[in-house]
Amino acid sequence: MPELEKLIAEWRAEMLAAGIPDDAAIELEFHLRDDIARQTLAGGESHIVFETAVQRLGRPASLQKEFNKLARLGRITARAKNAVLSFAGIPSRYAQIDQSPSPVDSRWATYFRAVVFLLPAVALWTLAATYVTPAFTEIWEQVRNNQKAPADLARLLRLDLDIMNLLKDNLWMSALACVLALGLLEWRSKRWPRYRRAVIGSGVFLVNFAVLFNLALLFLAATFAAREFTAAAIH
Amino acid sequence: MITKELVAASAEPLILSLLSKGESYGYAIIQEVKKLSENKIEWTDGMLYPVLHRLEDRGFIKSRWGESDTGRKRKYYSLKEDGKKALSKQRDQWLTVNATLARLWKEKYA
Numbered sequence: 100m101p102e103l104e105k106l107i108a109e110w111r112a113e114m115l116a117a118g119i120p121d122d123a124a125i126e127l128e129f130h131l132r133d134d135i136a137r138q139t140l141a142g143g144e145s146h147i148v149f150e151t152a153v154q155r156l157g158r159p160a161s162l163q164k165e166f167n168k169l170a171r172l173g174r175i176t177a178r179a180k181n182a183v184l185s186f187a188g189i190p191s192r193y194a195q196i197d198q199s200p201s202p203v204d205s206r207w208a209t210y211f212r213a214v215v216f217l218l219p220a221v222a223l224w225t226l227a228a229t230y231v232t233p234a235f236t237e238i239w240e241q242v243r244n245n246q247k248a249p250a251d252l253a254r255l256l257r258l259d260l261d262i263m264n265l266l267k268d269n270l271w272m273s274a275l276a277c278v279l280a281l282g283l284l285e286w287r288s289k290r291w292p293r294y295r296r297a298v299i300g301s302g303v304f305l306v307n308f309a310v311l312f313n314l315a316l317l318f319l320a321a322t323f324a325a326r327e328f329t330a331a332a333i334h
Numbered sequence: 335m336i337t338k339e340l341v342a343a344s345a346e347p348l349i350l351s352l353l354s355k356g357e358s359y360g361y362a363i364i365q366e367v368k369k370l371s372e373n374k375i376e377w378t379d380g381m382l383y384p385v386l387h388r389l390e391d392r393g394f395i396k397s398r399w400g401e402s403d404t405g406r407k408r409k410y411y412s413l414k415e416d417g418k419k420a421l422s423k424q425r426d427q428w429l430t431v432n433a434t435l436a437r438l439w440k441e442k443y444a
Contacts, residue, residue, distance in 0.1 A: 125407075126360065127383060129408055130360050130361050130383075133408075136404075156378070156379045156380040157379065165384035166383075166387075
C-alpha cells in the first residue's frame, strides 16, 4: 500500500526531526508496522489504522523527552567514568561527550594532560634514581653479602636497580626517542589521532604504575635491610 | 483507571517479569500487559522503549535483532543474570507493599 508507506515515511521523518535517536526510531517504526498489521487483520481501514497506531505510540515530543532523559543519564554515567579514569591518568573522551567545541586543539590537550600527569612521577623517580638509589645499592649489597636477603626479593630488586640505572643513564635519549616517535606518528600516520588518547593514556598509566612499583620495591627492600641492621646492632 | 505514577513505577517489574518467561519484543510485551491486566494498565506504546533501553543500559536485559515469521525485523529482549537478581529484589518490595496494604484494608474494610 503505497499511501501507507508514504504516511509511515512522513511519520519517520517527524520522529527523527523531533530528535528521537536513529535506533529507537527504527524500533518504533517496526512497532508501528506490527500494530498496523494487527489492526488490518482485524478489518480496520488503512488511514484509521495508521492514525490509531500513531496515537498509541505517543507524541514525538513526549518520546523525545524520555529518550533524552536516558541520554542525559548515559552522559552523567560516562562523565563519572571519565572522571575516575582521569584520576588514573588516562585522558578522557569528555570533550567529545560534552560536544562543546574546545578552544584548544585536542591533540595538544592530550599531550599537555599527559605531561601534567607524568610530571610528579617522573620528578620523584629522577630524585630517587639520582640520590637514593646509589646509597641504597650500597646498603643492599651489605645485606646480600651477609646472605640475609630472601632470594626472590634480591633477584627482583637487582633487576629493578639495573633498569633504573639504565634509564637514569639514558633518560634524555629515551625522552627524545619518545618525542621523535610521537612526532613521526603525528606527521605520517592518518590513524594515529584515533588511537592517540588511548595510547598516550595507557602509556601514562603504565609509567605511573612502574614508578610506583619501583618505589614500593625500594621501600620494601629498605625496610628489610633496616630490620637486618637493627638485629645486627642489637646482637 | 490506574494512575500515571503507578503505571510508571510498575513498568520495570512488569517488563522484567514478562522477560523472565522468555525472550520477547516490544509489541508483544505491550499486548501481554494489556491482556494480563484486562486492559486496566494502559501504556503509551512508545514509552515502553525508553524503559527497555534503560534496563539494557543497566545490564538487566540484552537485545538482539531478529526476524518475525513475516520477515519483519524485530528487536528481541531477554533477561540477564543481573536482571533476574533485580527482579527478585523488586518482587520482594512489591510483595511487602501489597501485604502491608492488604493488612490495612482488611482491618478497615473487614
